[in-house]
Amino acid sequence: MKILVCISHVPDTTSKINFTDGDTKFDTNGVQFVINPNDEFGLTRAMWFKEKQGANVTVVNVGGAETEPTLRKALAIGADAAIRINTPATDGFSVAKQLAKVIEDGGYDLVIAGRESIDYNGGMVPGMIAGLTGANFVNNCIGLEIEGTSATATREIDGGKETVATSLPLIVGGQKGLVEESDLKIPNMRGIMMARKKPLTVLDPVDAEAGTRSVSFEKPAPKGDVKLVSPDNLDELVDLLHNEAKVI
Amino acid sequence: MSVLVYTESEQNKLKKAAFEVASYAKAVADQLGTTVTAVAINSGDTSELGNYGVDKVLKVSNSDLENFNAKGYADIIKQAAEAENAKVVILSSSADSKYLAPLLAVGLNAGYASNVVEAPSSISPFTVKRSAFTNKAFEIAEIKSDIKVIGVSNNSFGLVENSGSATAEDFSPSISELGVTVKSIDKATDKVTIADAEIVVSAGRGLKGPENWGMIEELADVLGAATACSKPVSDLGWRPHSEHVGQTGKPVASNLYIAIGISGAIQHLAGINASKVKVVINTDPEAPFFKAADYGVVGDAFEVVPQLIEKLKAFKAQ
Numbered sequence: 001m002k003i004l005v006c007i008s009h010v011p012d013t014t015s016k017i018n019f020t021d022g023d024t025k026f027d028t029n030g031v032q033f034v035i036n037p038n039d040e041f042g043l044t045r046a047m048w049f050k051e052k053q054g055a056n057v058t059v060v061n062v063g064g065a066e067t068e069p070t071l072r073k074a075l076a077i078g079a080d081a082a083i084r085i086n087t088p089a090t091d092g093f094s095v096a097k098q099l100a101k102v103i104e105d106g107g108y109d110l111v112i113a114g115r116e117s118i119d120y121n122g123g124m125v126p127g128m129i130a131g132l133t134g135a136n137f138v139n140n141c142i143g144l145e146i147e148g149t150s151a152t153a154t155r156e157i158d159g160g161k162e163t164v165a166t167s168l169p170l171i172v173g174g175q176k177g178l179v180e181e182s183d184l185k186i187p188n189m190r191g192i193m194m195a196r197k198k199p200l201t202v203l204d205p206v207d208a209e210a211g212t213r214s215v216s217f218e219k220p221a222p223k224g225d226v227k228l229v230s231p232d233n234l235d236e237l238v239d240l241l242h243n244e245a246k247v248i
Numbered sequence: 249m250s251v252l253v254y255t256e257s258e259q260n261k262l263k264k265a266a267f268e269v270a271s272y273a274k275a276v277a278d279q280l281g282t283t284v285t286a287v288a289i290n291s292g293d294t295s296e297l298g299n300y301g302v303d304k305v306l307k308v309s310n311s312d313l314e315n316f317n318a319k320g321y322a323d324i325i326k327q328a329a330e331a332e333n334a335k336v337v338i339l340s341s342s343a344d345s346k347y348l349a350p351l352l353a354v355g356l357n358a359g360y361a362s363n364v365v366e367a368p369s370s371i372s373p374f375t376v377k378r379s380a381f382t383n384k385a386f387e388i389a390e391i392k393s394d395i396k397v398i399g400v401s402n403n404s405f406g407l408v409e410n411s412g413s414a415t416a417e418d419f420s421p422s423i424s425e426l427g428v429t430v431k432s433i434d435k436a437t438d439k440v441t442i443a444d445a446e447i448v449v450s451a452g453r454g455l456k457g458p459e460n461w462g463m464i465e466e467l468a469d470v471l472g473a474a475t476a477c478s479k480p481v482s483d484l485g486w487r488p489h490s491e492h493v494g495q496t497g498k499p500v501a502s503n504l505y506i507a508i509g510i511s512g513a514i515q516h517l518a519g520i521n522a523s524k525v526k527v528v529i530n531t532d533p534e535a536p537f538f539k540a541a542d543y544g545v546v547g548d549a550f551e552v553v554p555q556l557i558e559k560l561k562a563f564k565a566q
């Protein structure tokens with residue numbers, strides 16, 4: 001089984017979000033970049049397919065040279081090879097077109113991406129890859145088993161979960177549940193050393209028209225001070241929620 | 249050249265989110281000087297959509313699609329968009345709509361903007377505001393393609409009533425192979441879901457253990473709210489994973505979010521910032537949540553929550 005894991009290179013969850021160049025660019029100053037959390041769950045699930053079912057795992061990113069440390073980290077966690085498509089990721093549709101080309105050329109059986117990236121929050125790349133390649137697609141995937149070419153997947157739905165049957169080739173939009181937090185691997189010294197020798201191929205992008213263009217960014221308006229209510233006067237809270245906030 | 253909106257239903261009844269996306273579609277149609285067509289799949293009575301600005305409903309009845317199927321549903325909406333020559337297609341931010349939207353966008357070769365929080369600020373160029381960086385910022389995005397797909401963030405636009413009436417037509421698109429079949433569904437049908445809820449009652453590690461959630465559920469019951477929790481609470485197995493909210497959990501965009509015994513870590517706040525009004529109940533006045541909240545009670549949850557339940561019961565009985 002050939003598995004491709006799509007890796008988005010995103011600011012760490014504790015990052016302060018600021019913008020530069022007249023609020024048109026994300027300010028990377030002092031920001032630590034990591035593997036998108038949803039992708040990290042997918043990568044670990046792929047490692048289990050490798051250990052238990054002999055899968056071969058490639059990781060891929062669409063982005064500039066600055067994303068290579070993130071790909072190296074994925075190699076240190078255990079992926080066999082990495083691909084970087086050398087073009088800035090500016091729009092989900094064009095990223096999906098780049099990835100679809102790699103998937104078709106590489107003949108992958110299973111593609112694991114994240115349900116969404118924590119920076120762009122598009123929630124669109126995995127579904128668009130599925131639309132472009134015609135492969136089956138399960139989103140919000142919290143459990144995945146594969147036997148031969150048959151797959152059983154569990155997906156989170158609003159208010160519960162659902163188990164579905166499908167077949168390879170398959171694209172998955174994954175999240176926590178594919179594996180648990182405690183299953184995530186922290187690269188060890190040996191992994192880091194080995195990662196240096198693993199192939200990281202840089203590919204030229206194909207022509208891919210974007211669907212959207214980022215014009216600018218805004219930060220939410222600063223919030224006023226909290227109104228404190230004494231625990232002995234909860235009638236006041238009920239009154240505020242009803243008459244002032246008008247939410248009950 | 250109408251605006252097309254996919255109005256979702258559950259068990260043959262339109263969901264509340266359907267009326268919100270219809271309201272949004274009406275606002276876009278007014279900007280474009282056109283009408284609104286809704287597409288409804290296995291929806292039962294759809295006449296109420298007229299009250300939210302829908303002019304025509306394309307009704308699809310298909311017993312093969314009793315269970316949601318992203319590819320099948322995307323196929324139907326695509327054919328409806330083509331039949332109506334729609335240039336703008338509006339969807340909600342439910343798990344199902346977010347699942348089908350990218351498939352639909354590819355099918356229509358359309359740019360797709362998700363998590364959109366306001367009506368377009370301009371229609372030429374077509375510009376929308378969407379939340380990004382997990383609610384820590386907004387992105388102003390231009391959709392450049394001829395056809396545009398918009399996912400409206402839940403509870404961001406609200407319901408806008410419009411006195412009108414919607415005609416209904418049967419619509420029978422062809423459905424290709426589905427590829428994914430539902431084997432089983434495990435869902436509490438009597439509970440409000442986090443995605444649909446107008447009020448969410450959420451609790452954290454301050455509650456000490458799963459045995460103390462009775463009062464949280466009771467508070468949620470009184471308010472008709474969904475229950476949620478912080479990440480450690482679900483990691484510890486005190487509550488199901490489906491209740492975990494935050495940057496790595498479910499996003500919350502309710503009108504009211506009540507946080508009980510939750511410190512307010514940046515990753516938690518990121519997921520709930522889109523909620524309009526936030527209340528915090530915490531023993532520690534230094535807890536970061538007080539900086540993010542609108543109303544706060546510095547106090548012990550085990551004393552405050554039972555009293556609050558009584559006060560709310562009295563208020564509801566009025």
Ligand SMILES: Cc1cc2nc3c(=O)[nH]c(=O)nc-3n(C[C@H](O)[C@H](O)[C@H](O)COP(=O)(O)OP(=O)(O)OC[C@H]3O[C@@H](n4cnc5c(N)ncnc54)[C@H](O)[C@@H]3O)c2cc1C
Pocket residue numbers: 013037451452453454455477478479480481492493494495496497508509510511512513514515516519529530531532535547548549550
């Ligand atoms: C990569 C990453 C992703 C993360 N994603 C998420 C996420 O999506 N969602 C999330 O929630 N967290 C997330 N976290 C974890 C987050 O950083 C915090 O650890 C977590 O939110 C803390 O949960 P808590 O507030 O329930 O617990 P604590 O931080 O332990 O806070 C408990 C609070 O309860 C108060 N308290 C104690 N007793 C009482 C009482 N009797 N009455 C009232 N108050 C009381 C305390 O004063 C304290 O403020 C993430 C962390 C990382 C590193």
Ligand SMILES: Nc1ncnc2c1ncn2[C@@H]1O[C@H](COP(=O)(O)O)[C@@H](O)[C@H]1O
Pocket residue numbers: 006007008009036038039060061062063089092095112113114115116117118120121122123124125126
């Ligand atoms: N630039 C990228 N390179 C590789 N994979 C990506 C990229 N952007 C997004 N993805 C994948 O698509 C998922 C969803 O991203 P998004 O559509 O931006 O929310 C991510 O979790 C990744 O798995």
